[in-house]
Amino acid sequence: MTEETTIKERIFERYHIPMPIYNVVEYVAAWARKFSIWPIHLVTGCCSPEFMQVSGSRFDMERLGILPFASVRQCDCIMIVGVLSRKMAERVKYLYDQMGEPKYVVSVGACPTGMGPFFDSYSIVRADEVVPVDVYIPGCPPRPEAIIHGMMKLQEKIRKEVKIGARSR
Amino acid sequence: MMNPYSLILSLFMLLETKVSILPSASLVQTGISHLKASLNFSPLDFIWSFLTVNAKPLIQILVIPGLAFILVFAIIAVWFERKFLARAMLRVGPYYCGRKAGVLQLFADFLKLFFKEIIIPVDAERILFLLMPILLPTIPSLTIILIPFASDWILFRAGSLSLPIFFAIAGLAPLIPIFSGWASNNKYTIIGGFRAAFLYISAEIPLVICAAAVAIMAGSFDLVGIVERQKNIWFAIPQILGFLIFFIGLIIEAERTPFDVPTAEVELVLGWRTEYSGILFGFTMMAEYCNFLGWSLLLITLYLGGYNGPDLFGNSLYSSMFWILMKLAILVSIVILLRTVFPRFRMDQTLRLGWHYLTPLSVLNLFIVLALKTWGYPL
Numbered sequence: 449m450t451e452e453t454t455i456k457e458r459i460f461e462r463y464h465i466p467m468p469i470y471n472v473v474e475y476v477a478a479w480a481r482k483f484s485i486w487p488i489h490l491v492t493g494c495c496s497p498e499f500m501q502v503s504g505s506r507f508d509m510e511r512l513g514i515l516p517f518a519s520v521r522q523c524d525c526i527m528i529v530g531v532l533s534r535k536m537a538e539r540v541k542y543l544y545d546q547m548g549e550p551k552y553v554v555s556v557g558a559c560p561t562g563m564g565p566f567f568d569s570y571s572i573v574r575a576d577e578v579v580p581v582d583v584y585i586p587g588c589p590p591r592p593e594a595i596i597h598g599m600m601k602l603q604e605k606i607r608k609e610v611k612i613g614a615r616s617r
Numbered sequence: 618m619m620n621p622y623s624l625i626l627s628l629f630m631l632l633e634t635k636v637s638i639l640p641s642a643s644l645v646q647t648g649i650s651h652l653k654a655s656l657n658f659s660p661l662d663f664i665w666s667f668l669t670v671n672a673k674p675l676i677q678i679l680v681i682p683g684l685a686f687i688l689v690f691a692i693i694a695v696w697f698e699r700k701f702l703a704r705a706m707l708r709v710g711p712y713y714c715g716r717k718a719g720v721l722q723l724f725a726d727f728l729k730l731f732f733k734e735i736i737i738p739v740d741a742e743r744i745l746f747l748l749m750p751i752l753l754p755t756i757p758s759l760t761i762i763l764i765p766f767a768s769d770w771i772l773f774r775a776g777s778l779s780l781p782i783f784f785a786i787a788g789l790a791p792l793i794p795i796f797s798g799w800a801s802n803n804k805y806t807i808i809g810g811f812r813a814a815f816l817y818i819s820a821e822i823p824l825v826i827c828a829a830a831v832a833i834m835a836g837s838f839d840l841v842g843i844v845e846r847q848k849n850i851w852f853a854i855p856q857i858l859g860f861l862i863f864f865i866g867l868i869i870e871a872e873r874t875p876f877d878v879p880t881a882e883v884e885l886v887l888g889w890r891t892e893y894s895g896i897l898f899g900f901t902m903m904a905e906y907c908n909f910l911g912w913s914l915l916l917i918t919l920y921l922g923g924y925n926g927p928d929l930f931g932n933s934l935y936s937s938m939f940w941i942l943m944k945l946a947i948l949v950s951i952v953i954l955l956r957t958v959f960p961r962f963r964m965d966q967t968l969r970l971g972w973h974y975l976t977p978l979s980v981l982n983l984f985i986v987l988a989l990k991t992w993g994y995p996l
Binding site: 476477479480481482483484504505508510511512513518519520521522524546548549550 | 699703706707708709710711712713714719721722724725726727728729730731732733734735736882883886887891892893894895898
């Protein structure tokens with residue numbers, strides 16, 4: 449398997465920009481990405497009341513800089529909230545393709561994580577059969593604290609993947 | 618404005634540095650050295666003298682009311698809006714980004730947008746699609762150069778043409794949502810663009826009539842003259858009707874929330890800015906606040922006494938700037954408060970407001986002003 453490089457890495461190699469500057473740029477970008485995750489929500493099931501509460505007054509998600517958004521093009525993160533049928537899975541793939549590059553997926557609830565109560569259904573798929581999932585939030589439904597904990601885990605992941613150079617696209 | 622001779626001299630200086638490297642061009646070099654002896658400058662001296670001679674226009678272009686002021690206004694206004702909205706909804710708002718109260722939140726957002734991928738749709742008209750977000754903040758920023766921040770602190774002194782020029786430049790703004798909506802080649806963007814055009818048309822006519830009433834009352838089209846006539850009493854007091862119409866028209870022009878029909882999130886995805894991703898979307902957001910800034914500065918100049926105010930620091934320049942910025946801050950927070958209070962108007966409701974109520978009322982305001990003028994109100 450050939451080693452993949454990012455466009456940024458290629459630009460830095462081509463113009464002979466030294467590695468420390470590249471690291472600083474990556475660090476700053478990761479800091480910015482960490483504190484401004486704009487999620488779009490794909491709400492199909494009954495986890496949605498818990499999800500609504502996350503941006504409500506008691507569990508305020510905007511403290512972390514997470515701003516729920518209406519349009520896909522500007523977003524960084526899909527939150528799949530609720531059960532994914534086979535027909536809906538196509539739409540998830542479509543949404544994922546429409547987003548710009550540093551993009552993350554969070555599966556909220558038992559259904560997109562591991563099919564949950566519909567484990568023996570013929571028409572339900574897991575989220576990671578369709579798109580690469582970054583954070584799984586279990587629970588049926590997960591409490592708002594659990595969702596915020598999951599988003600903090602995503603922030604941690606964004607910070608760490610710069611350190612070890614895990615994101616290769 | 619900038620001294621044209623100094624621009625020519627700076628070009629000449631560039632030429633000189635290039636030519637003096639070449640040994641063969643002796644003829645040119647002697648000519649240059651002759652000039653050098655006669656003008657007696659070295660590059661450093663030249664730069665220093667350029668900076669000192671043109672200090673005022675440079676500060677006006679770069680700091681206030683130029684680039685830095687517009688950028689800082691956009692950043693502070695968006696941060697304040699998010700925080701204020703959150704407090705009105707009993708939330709905390711941005712908190713963890715930065716030392717205190719999420720002050721670095723907007724820098725994080727901007728940097729993230731800067732490092733994000735820009736997607737150009739296959740069907741889009743590439744050149745227009747990429748050009749429009751650059752034009753977007755430029756046109757509202759051009760209107761700001763006409764606003765007097767103090768009696769002698771104007772970037773572009775247009776004299777008695779300044780009010781017509783303001784409306785001429787601001788009248789270009791509706792073209793851009795239409796063009797960008799058309800260039801994106803998406804049904805939501807096209808609907809949003811045409812909605813924006815409808816809104817601008819319905820708001821611009823009452824705005825122009827109100828501004829004409831102000832010009833009649835002040836007796837001049839010059840923004841400085843209009844401000845000077847408000848030394849004793851603000852025009853908002855005799856023309857309270859015109860002031861309210863102008864205020865509503867400002868909110869419609871700036872696409873703020875009670876009238877944000879072109880970017881209605883529930884009906885059209887994000888209106889005419891649906892397809893813009895990454896930093897292009899950042900430009901469209903900045904343009905919204907630039908537009909808002911330009912119109913609210915005009916409102917302050919026409920109705921709220923502009924830079925007039927009691928002398929605080931013993932220096933008329935500083936105190937006038939302080940007063941105009943204070944008035945701006947209060948106006949901006951009132952408009953943000955309206956966003957928290959009111960739901961969105963429908964498209965037809967907004968148009969009916971514009972055509973059926975604001976336009977006749979502004980004509981009535983014009984007649985009131987004419988009556989006051991004939992009875993000799995402002996003597």
